[in-house]
Amino acid sequence: MTQLFALHSAYGLATAAAAIDAGLLGRDGGAERILVPFTSSRVPETAVGIAGDPVLGPLRARFDRVEPLEDVLGPLHPSSWEPAEADLPILERLLVRAWRLDPQGLELFVQSPQVAPARTLMALFPYARITIVGDGLMTYSPMRVRLPYAVAARIERVVHADVVPGVRPLVGSPRAEIVPVPPVAFAAALRETDAGESGTADDASSVLVLGQYLSALGLMTPAAEVDLQKQLIDRAARWAPQRIVFKPHPAAPPLMTAAVRDRAHVHGIDFVEYRGPLAAELLAERLDALAVVAGFSTALPTVHTLFGRAIGSAGNDRVLAALTPFENSNRIPVTLVDALTRDDAPYSDPARLQLLVDAVGYAMQPENAAHLRGRAEELLHDLDPVERDRYFAPRRLAELRLPGAPRERALNRALRPAGGVGRVEEWRLHALGARRRVGRAWRALRGR
Incomplete structure (x- = not known):
């Protein structure tokens, strides 16, 4: 074996x-x-x-x-x-x-x-x-x-x-x-992956902010990402740290770091950039960070569950609205981090969070996750409209005929395919069949 x-x-x-x-x-x-x-x-x-x-x-x-x-x-x-x-x-x-x-x-x-x-x-x-x-x-x-x-x-x-x-x-x-x-x-x-490097720990209270470089993935424009990075600094400032330690994405341009540095200085907080090899989770431990803040990085739930660190995020509502197509693989990670870090989010119960994941998963891949349709209907049936619109595009709900879909206009309802055939095509075929039946009846009357 x-x-x-x-x-x-x-x-x-x-x-x-x-x-x-x-x-x-x-x-x-x-x-x-x-x-x-x-x-x-x-x-x-x-x-x-x-x-x-x-x-x-x-x-x-x-x-x-x-x-x-x-x-x-x-x-x-x-x-x-x-x-x-x-x-x-x-x-x-x-x-x-x-x-x-x-x-x-x-x-x-x-x-x-x-x-x-x-x-x-x-x-x-x-x-x-x-x-x-x-x-x-x-x-x-x-x-x-x-x-x-x-x-x-x-x-x-x-x-x-x-x-x-x-x-x-x-x-x-x-x-x-x-x-x-x-x-x-x-x-x-x-x-075990802690290389034991020095120079990252002292007595200053710190919040660790992680960069993701989402514009490189086509998820937003560079200008929008700079704005998002500033929001992350604003979120980090809520812990009133003496210092913000920023770990940028390795491929991110210096412009990103400059933007967050300037934002930290606006809050009167010291700023340090870290480009070493230490994983984000271990860096947070080395710093004894008050919190870790990021977009939708896997490090957030990891550092919270493994080491008990507070976590925060920002801008995920904008990312969710901008993700295209709806089945974009980043949708579930964004949904999870958003649900875990929002103020007063209604998903502290793991069973409720599972229901949200199942429902979004079905909406993303209705064929591969067909077994989850009942779960999606269960969540959407009584979901608050604001919550529904945060995680589900109205057009997607309409395409899948899920609860909460916008009311369909009469013309769209008339043209909606039924049984795999468009309604207009269905009417045309009915008319063609009726004409043929009339033709056969007329020929029978004339003895042909």
Whole structure:
């Protein structure tokens, strides 16, 4: 038996390591564990992947072997690895030989199952049992593509860091077993990545603000993101810290940092920029931060659940309204952080928050998450209109004929398709049929 872990993020690697430590993954007969790391960055040459990051060395030590995927793919980007179906058996034999595998006794652990290379590996090893390893808040989003039945039927488990306790992720098959990694085990794995750097701790009371660089993802304009960063500083100022420590996104331009620095000075608060390797969760611990503030970063629920830090956010209502299309995969992470950080949010009960996640998940992917329609109707039936409009676009509700949809105009109702055929086309076919029947009757009367 071999357990093959195809992972690309430090968060996913820490999740897998913590699950191993907690005894959640089993190791029947002393199964070998192989880490197959790869870099998902658009420009892999500019990023430090999990295969080479020195601070992740203790986590990589959980595995018996490390076989970087790039050593096999060469110059081909992992996200572009989509071979023809006819080539899969050949590639399977090649990888079985290169990685010394038993294809009949293989358990495959993957992140981001909707896209290559995870999707390719799941199809390439047709007898492997499949476990999805969570990658932060994206794990709570429904599958955005329909996987072939031969693949979906083999997804047995979803292993995820339990950073939103009581809420079940939607990724994977509805029949998959959900395996939450205890916060204590996950926190211990994260602490192993602390490189022990100095110069980040003193007695000044601090709030940690995290940048995400959303304009690079096309979620907003650079000017709108600068405005959002200022709102985050305003939110951080509510804790009255002596200092704001800003950890920018590695790819963000200096303009972003300049904007938040100026805003901090407007509040009379000292400002420090941090560009070191320490993860946000560990940096908050090192600073003994009063709070952590960000847009919709996975670090927010993580640092709150694992270390008990206060969290805050800003601007998520604007992000939710701007996300297009409605099924944008960021919608669930934004929804979760918004519901967890809003003042007087009505989602403190995990069951209520689960209902919101299920309803938004169904509205995003009504075909892949068809089993959640009843949950969506349950939430929307009595939901306050302001809450409804915050998380659900009226047009989407109308398309899916869900409670709370705007009243349909008479013309639209008349033209709405029925039974898969547009109403105008239905009337035309009725008229054509009636004309033919009249023609046949007339010919019968004339004896033809």
